[in-house]
Amino acid sequence: MSVLFLEYPKCSTCKKAKKWLDEHGVEYVDRDITTENPTAAELAEWHARSGLPLRRFFNTSGMKYRELGIKAKLDAGMTDAECFDLLATDGMLVKRPLFVGDDFAIPGFKEGAWAEALGLDCQTLDLARALFRVGTFRRFV
DSSP, X not given: OOEEEEEOTTOHHHHHHHHHHHHTTOOEEXXXXXXXXXXXXXXXXXXXXXXXXXXXXXXXXXXXXXXXXXXXXXXXXXXXXXXXXXXXXXXXXXXXXEEEETTEEEESOOHHHHHHHHTOOHHHHHHHHHHHHTTOHXXXX
């Protein structure tokens, strides 16, 4: 299964998430969220897949979020359509990294949630990786 990985390349959390995907052998399509903003339609679809409150898709730590007073706008009752349209204007407004598969969308890097979405047994994979690093992996294969 190939998944979509939306990132801001300068973001340290995105770098950590990308490394995690590579270490776990996950095939993904990498997309720079600042040069290829998600569309309102994509965001609506991903929000539906996520099962999360729409606020979770906003990068609440970002300068743009604060500059535009988005918290107050959300509190005042922005519609979902208005939120999708606003998020689509600037990738820096979107929580990142954003991890999207056929039946899931997860904003932010949460190893457990990502592993579960991919059906990975991370304890086994992490043990194998640790054994490989110390050169003992071949004895256990």
